[in-house]
Amino acid sequence: MDPAAKLRLHLVLQKCTCTGRALINHLLVLNDHPPLIIYDEDRMPYYGAMEIWNEEADLGPMKELLKVELVKTWTR
Numbered sequence: 537m538d539p540a541a542k543l544r545l546h547l548v549l550q551k552c553t554c555t556g557r558a559l560i561n562h563l564l565v566l567n568d569h570p571p572l573i574i575y576d577e578d579r580m581p582y583y584g585a586m587e588i589w590n591e592e593a594d595l596g597p598m599k600e601l602l603k604v605e606l607v608k609t610w611t612r
Contacts, residue, residue: 538585551558556586557574560572560602561572564602569606570606570609570610571609571611572605572608572609573605573608573609574601574605574608575605575608578601578604578605578608580603581597582601584597585597585598585600586598
């Protein structure tokens with residue numbers, strides 16, 4: 537993904553978390569992964585993972601959070 541597209545995506549994710557979660561699910565489904573729910577109790581780790589992505593370009597924390605949310609989504 538080019539830097540400008542990455543910046544635009546980050547701005548959307550940051551400004552409207554509902555839209556951000558919809559985009560995450562859209563990207564998951566496009567890549568043959570099931571959609572997931574980011575639960576309210578995990579909102580702060582979600583924001584933290586986004587902040588790390590923004591400041592350090594590290595997707596590791598977001599990937600780990602999405603793995604946890606995936607299990608929660610499909611086992612509740």
